[in-house]
Amino acid sequence: MLKMKxxxxxxxxxxxxxxxxxxxxxxxxxxxxxxxxGWKVKATKDSFLNKVLGSxxxxxxxxxxxxxxxxxxxxxxxxxxSYSHEEEPQAE
Numbered sequence: 001m002l003k004m005k006x007x008x009x010x011x012x013x014x015x016x017x018x019x020x021x022x023x024x025x026x027x028x029x030x031x032x033x034x035x036x037x038g039w040k041v042k043a044t045k046d047s048f049l050n051k052v053l054g055s056x057x058x059x060x061x062x063x064x065x066x067x068x069x070x071x072x073x074x075x076x077x078x079x080x081x082s083y084s085h086e087e088e089p090q091a092e
Contacts, residue, residue: 005069007036015041015061015073017048017080024049026073027058038062039073052081 007029015023027042042058043049049058061079068074 010039010069010073013069013071013073015039015075017077018067018074019077021048021080023047023075023079024058030060036063039066048080 010026010029013026015026017023024041024043024047027040029036030038030040039061040058041049041061043053043056053059059079059081061075065076065079066073067076
């Protein structure tokens with residue numbers, strides 16, 4: 001049976017990756033005319049996002065990467081931004 005949730009019930013829901021890492025909290029939903037496009041997830045104090053992003057406030061997770069929604073939201077690990085010093089262009 002399909003369970004429905006109101007969007008306002010999703011605000012401040014904790015978000016975890018499918019690996020079990022705490023990712024952040026849902027701040028708002030991004031909507032098109034007929035469906036949810038994505039979720040704005042804010043970086044909280046002890047979240048994985050806070051460690052990865054540093055000073056950024058959060059990320060937008062496309063709805064296709066959401067695996068499950070209930071008391072918490074489970075997202076695919078593909079949503080994790082990867083910032084490493086090796087990817088930055090080297091100045092010569």
